[in-house]
Amino acid sequence: MxxxxxxxxxxxxxxxxxxxxxxxxxxxxxxxxxxxxxxxxxxxxxxxxxxxxxxxxxxxxxxxxxxxxQGEFMETDGDDVPTEPRARWAGRGIALFAVMASGYPATSLPRRLKPIQIAGMLLIVAMVILSWVLWLWAM
Incomplete structure (x- = not known):
């Protein structure tokens, strides 16, 4: 054959x-x-x-x-990936924690952080906290 x-x-x-x-x-x-x-x-x-x-x-x-x-064999019961906002925010929180715990990106230890880098990290943290507060307030 x-x-x-x-x-x-x-x-x-x-x-x-x-x-x-x-x-x-x-x-x-x-x-x-x-x-x-x-x-x-x-x-x-x-x-x-x-x-x-x-x-x-x-x-x-x-x-x-x-x-x-053409999609004839697709199931209609939907996707099993969670789409609620909490799942998205949890992922962002984990990413932020990883960045904060490992130090400012693009720096190497034991180099000290410059004041502008510290201000940038504090600004990022403040923006994340503000977005979480606004999100909770909107619910």
Whole structure:
């Protein structure tokens, strides 16, 4: 049986997802150029990643991939990523804590902070606290 190109992808991860999707419908495919492109990632753009399958499965595989591109298999129950403001503020607070705990960015220890750097850090802290207070007040 001969192998035929089913689709061509820009990166190996997208091709792997398509291969797993087709495997769930019992269509056997292989992802080619995987090893050449993982050794040199710039080759992904030059070669493209091909999804190869048997000639008798090509039409069904292309139809399934087109239906997937159109969103037919998407679930309607939404995304599980939290979108409430508290989740966003928690991430910003953690980032601010990391910056403050590690010292002012672009300085090296044991160098002392200059007054302008201290003023900048205090200004950042004041702006964050003010935004948290305004956010809490708005709720």
């Amino acid at each position: 001969s192998l035929v190109e089913i689709a061509r992808y820009a990166d190996v991860y997208e091709a792997d997802l398509a291969a797993a999707f087709l495997a769930s419908y019992d269509i056997e495919v292989s992802v080619t150029e995987r090893f050449q492109t993982t050794v040199d990632p710039l080759m992904q753009r030059a070669l493209g990643i091909r999804l190869m399958g048997y000639a008798e499965d090509v039409d069904q595989a292309r139809e399934l991939l087109e239906r997937a591109r």
